[in-house]
Amino acid sequence: MNDPSHSVLPVLIRSCFFLLFSFHSGFAQTPVECDPGSSGTATGCFTVNTPTQSDVTRVCVGTPIDVVKCAPSKGNVINLVNYDYDDDGPLPITSATAHTYTRPGTYTLVQKGTGDSTTGITCISLRKQIVVLPTPVPVARLTACSGPSVLLTIPKDDPDNAYQEYAVDWGDGTPPVLTSATTLQHVYSSPGGKTVTITGRYNPGGCGSSGTVSVTVGAALNEPQLRQLEVKDAASVALQFTPTTDFPTYEVQQRKLPSGDYQAIQTLLNPSGPQTVLITGINTTADAYCYRVLASDACGKPFDLGEICTVGLQVTAQNGQNRLQWPVYGSADFQGYDLYRNDQLIRTIANAPTNQFTDVDVQCARQYCYRLVARTARVQSLSRTECVTAVSDEIPTAVEDLSASVENNRTVLTWKQPERFAALRHIVLRSRNGGAFEVRAQLAGPASQFTEPPSNVDSSRYCYRVAYVDSCGKASDSSGVVCPMRLKAIASAAAYELAWSAYSGWRNGVRTYFVEWLDAEGNVWRTDNAGLALAYAEEELDTVRPVIFFRIRAVSDDAVPLVSLSNVVELRQALRVFLPDAFTPNEDGLNETYAAKGLFIRRFRMQIFNRWGELLFTGDSRDEGWNGKANGRPAPPGNYVCKLEVEDYAGNPFRKTKTFVLLR
Incomplete structure (x- = not known):
């Protein structure tokens, strides 16, 4: 009991355990647990093993580890050993040698214990860093190629692809491939759905995670x-x-x-x-x-x-035509050419050897732009747009279908411009009553109509011609002479009689003339066919309309007839009034009132006086007559006087006084 060794050892052991716990509590500030200068300290010894590897410094999260102690730097054994698996963390100090990290990170694993008492070692410690790695599922793309081939892509820039190597199982029975490459190709022996397993592994570490990607191989690709x-x-x-x-x-x-x-x-x-x-x-x-x-x-x-x-196109302007040429497009699946002029399709050519075209539908001094399109079964090739200005030495032909009509006392000329010639300006010439033709107007640019200022078409005979200057400055042939009809009324015994001049100027002449009766608004309310006659008479008087308008419509003898209208003649019907000589207001239902009869009366007033000049009756309507009463009583038989004042539709007054007899 007095042996010093027996009294000192317990004190040392207690001191070492005191150091164990006190060093742990202040480990962040203390790099070692034992005094390196003390003869009673030694460096510990241990290895970290996993189920598949020994002495590792990196493990995957969730992988169990086993700490195995070994001989310290002094002595043979380590006694009373404890481990701190997270030096700066909340994990408790433990004597357990098995541990599983559940979170990625870098940890400091500390070993603390006592040594062999026979060697005088009282404190042993050692710390090691353990890197705990995350295990994300590898990110990969599997792309089908032509045939049964695939391309596997493992993008390195993806944060989930931090593994140093990958084991690729193609799923077809071939050995897995261990690689660090980012792309791999593989050829399957048969088409169909394929699933590839990719296992990412850390090296060192020997652990990781797996994922799968799938694709169908052998299907036809979408072709560009x-x-x-x-x-x-x-x-x-x-x-x-x-x-x-x-x-x-x-x-x-x-x-x-x-x-x-x-x-x-x-x-x-x-x-x-x-x-x-x-x-x-x-x-x-x-x-x-x-x-x-x-x-x-x-x-x-x-x-x-x-x-x-490419398709080449050459265009040359020739006299009255444009000449197009191109090389033959040599393709086995050639289908045809499409030729465009001014962006409009003008010709489709299916014959492959064709290499030229002549466009004769051109007008001098006008620009034409052409493009040729060669078509095959799959593609089309477009030439450059080539433009030329047409030229011509040809004298332009006269205008066509020239017609003359009278509308609202104005002569209106219409014509058709020949399609092959573009007019720079038109010249209208007029002859009056058979005189020489004089320039009446010049119209700039395209035109197909000219309207004369108001003129006296009722009394003068006008004839016209039209010429033009084409876009090349050449004067055209003059058109034929056209003379609109001149209509006039003829005084005769018939109710109405008309005569008109023949229409001249149409190539095929006149097929027929029509007499049109018009109302005041110009609407046709009656039409009579006059054939080829140049006169018309109507015996029956129209008692409804005070004013009647007549017009002649000429129709050409063509498949698509041309039409010409004459001047309009106005006939005002003369006012007509009749007053009876007597009447018999005797209540027998016959001739009971004295009334005026007439036609074409606009305003009316009738007054009745007795023989002494007394006013007995006043009427303002021709439908109203005197009933033979004076002051409400029957007037005596005898002579009476009627004073009539009327006005026609032209405003002309008419007055009449007549003596008549009242009979009973």
């Missing part, structure tokens, strides 16, 4: 389409194609005809939507070019969209 080639100008063309997502890469190639090799001129990666590639720095006037687009699927397998070549 070559659409159109257009020659824009003398130094550029525009190539159009439609890409698809199944082919991420497109290489545009060019060759010069007749025998040049294809050269890559542009590469497009993952284009979206219809594409137009502008190609410059070429000479489309002197040279012809062909183009193709090579698309590559995700595995790099090429797909040729086909070839399309």
Whole structure:
């Protein structure tokens, strides 16, 4: 009991355990647990093992670890050992050697204990850093390529892809592949749905996580389409194609005809939507070019969209025509040419060897712009737009279908301009009563009508001609002479009689004349066919209309008749009034009132006086008559006087006084 060793050892042990707990409580400020200068301290020893690896410094979250102690730097054993699995954290100190980290991060694992008492070691400690790694599911894309091939892409820039290596199981019985590459290709032996398992692994660490991606292989890919080639100008063309997502890469190639090799001129990666590639720095006037687009699927397998070549067009203005020429488009699936003039389709040519066209439907000095489109089963190639100004030595032909009518006391001329000649100006010439033709008007630009100022068409005979100067400055032939009809009323025993001059100027003459009866608003209310006669008479008087208007309508002898109208003749009907000599107001129902009868009366007043001049009756309507009473009593038989004042529709007054007899 007096042995010093027996009294000192318990004190040292207690001191070491005191250090164990006190060092832990202040570990953030104390880098070591034992005094390195003390002969009673030693460095601990342990390894961290996982179920699959030994002595690791990195583990995955959720992977159980086992701490195995070993011989310290002094002595043989470590006694009374404890472990702190999270030096700065809330985990308690424990003697357990098994632990599982549940959160990623960097941890300090501290070993604390006592040594072999026979060596005098009283304190042993050691700390190691353990990196606990997250285990996200790897992010990958699996893309089907042509045939049964696939492309696996593991994007390194994705934060979930922090693994150093990946084990890829293609799911078809072939051995898994261990790789650090970001892309892998694989060829399956058969088409169908495929699922690939990707396991990400840390190295060192030997742990990670797995995920799957699926795709169907062997199905036909959506093929991109070559659409159109257009020659824009003398130094550029525009190539159009439609890409698809199944082919991420497109290489545009060019060759010069007749025998040049294809050269890559542009590469497009993952284009979206219809594409137009502008190609410059070429000479489309002197040279012809062909183009193709090579698309590559995700595995790099090429797909040729086909070839399309430029179309050259030459246009030459010749006398009265434009001459077009082009090289034959050499394509096995050629379908035809479409020829456009001023953006309007004028000709479709299905014959492949055709290489020329003559446009004769042109007008001198007018510009025409042409474009040729070559069509195949898949694409179309558009030439550059070529413009020329038409020329001609031809004398322009006269205007067609010239007609003359009278409207509102004005002569109106209408004509049709020949389509082959554009008029710079029109010249209207007039002759009066058989005299010489004189220029009446000059109309600038295109015209098809001329209206004379008001003139005395009732008393003068006018005839007209029309000529024009075309766009090349050449004067046309003069038209034929046209003379509108001149209508007049003839005094005769008939109720109405008319006569008119023959219409002249139509190529096929007059088919028939019509007499039109018009109201005051110009509406036709009656039409009589006069045949080819130049006179008309009507025996029956119209008792309704005080004013009657007449007009002659001539119709040409053509499939599509031309029409000419004469001047309008106005006939005012003469006022007519009748007063009876007697009346018998004896209540027998016959001749009971004394009243005026008449036609075409606008205003009316009738007064009745007895023999002494006394006013017995006044009436303001011709429908109102005197009933033979004076002051409400029957007037005696005898003579009476009627005083009548009326006015016709022209405002002309008429007065009449008549003596009549009242009989009973």
